[in-house]
Amino acid sequence: MIRVLLSALLLLAPAVYGQADGNPHNWDRLRRCDHTDYDPPCGPCEGIGGIPTGDDNDAITLTSCSIVANASDVPEPVAPVWGEQWSVDPYYEVLIGKKTDPFCFSVIPSNDSVGELCYRPDFGAQYYDVGGESGALRFDLNSKTVVGNITSKIIHEDTNFWIVNKFPWYALGVSQCICSQVREGGADGNKLMYPVNPDWTKQMFYIGRETIGIEYTGTEQTLDHWAFGPHHLWSTPDKGEIIRMWQPFNGLQVFPEGTNRVPQDQSLFESPPPECKKEGGALFRIKCDDDGFPQSEEEMKAAVTKADKMRAEEPVPRDQYKGNDFNHMSNVLNGWLQDGDAETRACDEWSVEELQQLQAMLYLARESSFDDIYQSVEDNRRMRKDFSDIENDWKQLTEIMEGVEEEHIAHRIRRDGHCHEAVMWFVHHLTQDVKQLMADAGVVIPLLSMEAHGAPMEGDHAAHHAAYGVYQEQVTCSSCHASY
Numbered sequence: 001m002i003r004v005l006l007s008a009l010l011l012l013a014p015a016v017y018g019q020a021d022g023n024p025h026n027w028d029r030l031r032r033c034d035h036t037d038y039d040p041p042c043g044p045c046e047g048i049g050g051i052p053t054g055d056d057n058d059a060i061t062l063t064s065c066s067i068v069a070n071a072s073d074v075p076e077p078v079a080p081v082w083g084e085q086w087s088v089d090p091y092y093e094v095l096i097g098k099k100t101d102p103f104c105f106s107v108i109p110s111n112d113s114v115g116e117l118c119y120r121p122d123f124g125a126q127y128y129d130v131g132g133e134s135g136a137l138r139f140d141l142n143s144k145t146v147v148g149n150i151t152s153k154i155i156h157e158d159t160n161f162w163i164v165n166k167f168p169w170y171a172l173g174v175s176q177c178i179c180s181q182v183r184e185g186g187a188d189g190n191k192l193m194y195p196v197n198p199d200w201t202k203q204m205f206y207i208g209r210e211t212i213g214i215e216y217t218g219t220e221q222t223l224d225h226w227a228f229g230p231h232h233l234w235s236t237p238d239k240g241e242i243i244r245m246w247q248p249f250n251g252l253q254v255f256p257e258g259t260n261r262v263p264q265d266q267s268l269f270e271s272p273p274p275e276c277k278k279e280g281g282a283l284f285r286i287k288c289d290d291d292g293f294p295q296s297e298e299e300m301k302a303a304v305t306k307a308d309k310m311r312a313e314e315p316v317p318r319d320q321y322k323g324n325d326f327n328h329m330s331n332v333l334n335g336w337l338q339d340g341d342a343e344t345r346a347c348d349e350w351s352v353e354e355l356q357q358l359q360a361m362l363y364l365a366r367e368s369s370f371d372d373i374y375q376s377v378e379d380n381r382r383m384r385k386d387f388s389d390i391e392n393d394w395k396q397l398t399e400i401m402e403g404v405e406e407e408h409i410a411h412r413i414r415r416d417g418h419c420h421e422a423v424m425w426f427v428h429h430l431t432q433d434v435k436q437l438m439a440d441a442g443v444v445i446p447l448l449s450m451e452a453h454g455a456p457m458e459g460d461h462a463a464h465h466a467a468y469g470v471y472q473e474q475v476t477c478s479s480c481h482a483s484y
Contacts, residue, residue: 020037021112022114024114024115026057027057027248030049031049031057031248032248034229035227035228035230042207042227044208045066045210045225047227048063048212049248050062050252051252052094054119055116063213065210065213067210068211068222071206078236078237080235080242082259083131083261085132085263088126088255088258089124090123090256091124091125094119095118096247096250097117099117099118103364108182109247110249110250121143122139122142127139127264128196128264130197132263138155139154141154152164155269155271155273156195159193160179161294162271162272162273162276162292163177163178164275174441175282176283176284176286178288179285179288179293204227205226207225212244214254215252216254217254230248230250231245231246231247232246233246278291278292284364325452326450327450327451330448333423333448337445341439341440342443343445345445345446347415350418352411352414352415355415355446356418358445358446365434366425366430367434370429380476381429381476396466397414397466400462400463401467408463408464410468412451413467413471416449417470419447420449422445423445426445453468
């Protein structure tokens with residue numbers, strides 16, 4: 001999975017794709033007003049945006065804005081300046097792009113707003129050195145995601161792109177490195193992208209002067225408003241220092257104190273990052289070769305061992321992995337788990353929240369080619385839903401179970417279902433190498449619950465029926481591993 005937080009690419013999507021996409025989410029002229037294809041043309045305090053949370057027009061906290069002067073009243077505005085070397089700390093953004101994975105990790109600014117979009121809030125620092133020795137861009141960011149809070153280091157040098165994520169699960173500090181190459185608009189086959197050209201602001205058109213609210217600071221500033229296509233920026237009238245940028249389907253960027261134009265510390269741009277190399281690298285390395293550079297698709301497929309593929313293609317478990325009934329099956333499989341390298345913990349020692357966090361990590365670490373095999377033959381090991389639908393099921397069940405006493409059987413059914421599903425994902429969706437890496441890092445795996453839960457009776461609590469419905473989808477191992 002690729003989490004691309006390349007906010008500077010907000011500036012590279014060609015303007016000709018603006019309103020030409022039909023404005024499919026019906027955003028009004030406050031949230032979206034392209035410099036082209038709008039009649040009447042955008043004026044001051046239009047296309048201002050804010051902090052968005054979803055695709056609906058009202059799923060945004062718009063910033064404040066009042067007009068100080070029209071463009072015709074300011075005959076020689078100071079042009080906005082990007083510069084060749086600068087840093088900014090603090091830095092805030094909401095990254096927007098097409099939703100291509102359930103966690104919104106693979107968010108790349110696109111050329112249109114068609115489809116479901118991701119809205120990822122991040123904050124931290126940004127370093128830009130295109131005019132220096134490295135010719136690179138770096139972000140150090142903190143993000144709140146559905147799998148917990150993560151910190152990220154992102155480096156873009158030449159056409160290579162590295163993302164190093166550090167996850168908080170169980171305080172282990174599990175790390176992930178993704179090696180990639182970014183393409184224009186995020187589409188396969190498009191041209192590869194380099195860090196932003198420092199002269200990009202020369203294409204901007206002056207809109208007017210406004211007093212505008214600056215998100216995350218609680219302040220308002222009088223700034224000059226510039227636009228090009230769907231891209232808008234606000235800069236200081238005296239120096240052209242960029243304070244705020246907005247593109248309705250690429251993102252919001254806030255530089256509260258402008259950009260500090262000083263020579264950059266070249267050690268910040270070490271590439272490849274040490275976490276991306278095989279020797280001493282991160283626990284999860286995605287699309288990285290041994291030296292930390294991006295792999296091709298062919299190289300990635302070759303990395304999956306023959307033994308892993310054969311195990312995925314084996315439709316029926318061998319006799320040593322079977323039991324006479326549910327209890328015996330669970331006992332047999334638990335024995336294999338306990339004999340493995342990963343640390344285990346009894347199912348009843350886990351909370352539902354812990355199990356969901358573990359499952360999110362397992363989903364991230366999965367080998368997708370295994371699921372392709374399972375899906376092709378409708379194997380019970382297949383992922384029956386994508387993670388966004390699975391997460392929605394979890395949320396709905398949480399709502400149904402609100403107020404249900406802790407001792408109620410519905411809670412036990414829910415927990416036991418998660419244990420079975422987590423074990424199935426661990427055993428059948430990870431390569432042996434990744435399992436070993438997890439074991440070396442101290443990641444703990446639950447054991448299977450020994451109890452086979454029966455269907456609730458008519459008149460039982462709604463939470464009991466709901467939990468059992470999800471449980472049936474999670475506990476599929478008995479269809480193959482039990483002989484009854």
